Amino acid sequence: MGPKIPISSWVEKAVDWLSGNLEWLFGFIASIIEGTVHLFSLLFHFPPAWVLIVLVAIWAYRAAGLMLGIFSLIGLFLIDNLGFWEHTMDTLALVMTSALISIVVGLPLGIWCARNKTVQNAVTPMLDFMQTMPAFVYLIPAVTFFGLGVVPGVIASVIFAVPPTIRLTNLGIRQVPFDLIEAADSFGTTSAQKLWKVQFPLALPTLMAGINQTIMLSLSMVVIASMIGAQGLGADVYRAVTQLKTGEGFEAGLAVVILAIVLDRLTQHIFKPKGEKKH
Template identity: 65%
Template sequence: MDLPKLPIGRWVETVEGWLESNAGPLFKGIKTLIGSTVNGLSDAFNAVPALLMIVLFTVLAYWIGRTRIALFTLLGLYLVYNLGYWEHTMETLALVLTASVISVVIGVPLGIGCARSNGLQKIVTPVLDFMQTMPAFVYLLPAVAFFSLGVVPGVIASVIFGIPPTIRLTNLGIRQVPGDLVEAADAFGSTPMQKLFKLQLPIAAPTIMAGVNQTIMLSLSMVVIASMIGAQGVGADVYRAVTQAKTGVGFEAGLAVVVLAIILDRITQNLITNKRKGK
C-alpha cells in the first residue's frame, strides 16, 4: 500500500502566496533599498575614470597586502579594462559588496547569538545546513516571486547562499576564546557588552574575517546564476556567451570574474593575517 504524498510543494506555495498578499510593502521597501544601494555603488565606481580606479585599487592592495598583490591588482584590472569589461566588472563588484555587507550585518550578530545560546545554535545549525545544500537555483524562484526580475533577487539569492560561513565562523571564533580569559573578565566585573567588544570579538576577529572571506567568494560565485534573472554585470556576459556558444567571449568574461575573485580573496586574506599579527 502506497503512502499518500505529502503536499510539501503546495504548502510552500501557500506560504509564498500569503507572503505576497500580506508583506508586499515590506518586500517593496527591501527592493528599493537594495536596488538603490547596488545602483548607487555601480554608478559611483563607474563615475571615476577607469585608470584612476585601477590606481586606487592598487594602492589599497599595497596598503593591505604586499607588493605582489598590488602588482597583480594593477595588471589584472588593466587587463579587464583592456578587454572592455570594466563597466560590467564594477557592476558585479557592486552586487557582491552589497550582498556581502548584508550577510555580515545579519550574520555576525546571529553568530554571536549562537555562541551565547546553545539553544539558538541548535535551531540555526540545521537551517544553515539547508541553506548550503539546497541548489542555488531554488532560491531564485521565491526571490523572483517577491522582488520580480533584476539585480535585487540576485542579491537576495547571494545572501542566502553566502551568509552561512559568516554565522558559523563567528560562532566558532567566539566559542574558541580561552575560558580563563573570559573568567578573568568576569572577575574584574566586565559587563557582557564590555566582554564582547573588548575581549571576545578582538580575539575572534581572524576567524570572523575568514568567514567574511568565504561569504565574499560565495557571493561572487552567484553572479552568473543571478544574471539568469536579470542581474547585470560580467555574469550576464558569461550567460550570453553560453547561450550563443561563443567560447572566446565566455572565456574573456570569465577571466574578468577570476581577476576580481583573486583580488578580493587576497585582500581579505591579508586582512585576516594582519588581524592575527595584531596590526
C-alpha cells in the same frame, strides 16, 4: 507506496500567502537593496578606470605585498582592455551589497548563537539547509517576491552566502580561551564590554575568514543571478553560453576570476598582523 506528501503544494501556498500579505515589506526591502546597489555603482563608476586600478593596486601592495599589487595592476588593466570594466563594476556593486547585507545579518546572529546554545541548535539546521540546497532553487522565490532584476539576485546571493559569516562568528567567539573570559569577569566587565573588548578582537581572524567566504559565495551567486536579470559579468557569461561564443565567455570568465582573486586576497590580509602581510 502510500500517498505522496504534498510538499510542493504547501510551499506554493506559503509563497502565495507571503506574496499577498507582505507585499509592502518586499517593496520596502527592494527599495533599500536598489538604493544600496545604486550607491555602490555610483561609487565604483565615478573615478576613471585607471585611477581606481592604481588605488586598488597600491592598497593590495600595502595589504599583501608586491606580488598581489602587481597582479591587481595587470589584472584590472586587462579587464579594462577587454572592455569589461563597466560590467565588472556592476558585478562588484552587487557583490558588495550582498556581502554587506550578509554581514549585517550574519554577525549579530553568529554572536547570538555563541551566547545561547538553544539559538545555536535552532539556527544550525537552517544553515545546513541553506548551504546544501542547490543555488538555482533560491532564484525561484526571489523572482516570485521581487520580480526580475537586481533585487532578486541580491536576495538569492544573501541566502546562499550568509551561512559562513554566522558559523564562523559563532565559532570564533566560542574559541576564545575560557581563562581570558574568567579574567574579564574578575575585573567586573559587563557582558557587552566582554564581548567587544575581549571576545570580538580575539575572534576577529575567524570572523574575517567567514566574511571572506561570504564575499566569494556572493560573487559566485551574482553570476548565477544573471539568469533572472542581474547585470554585470554574469550576464556576459550567460549570453556567451546561450550563443555558444566560447571566446567571449572565456574573456568574461577571466574577468570574474581576476576580480575573485583580488577580493579574496585583500579580505584575507585586512586584519592580519603587519608581520604576516607581506611575503
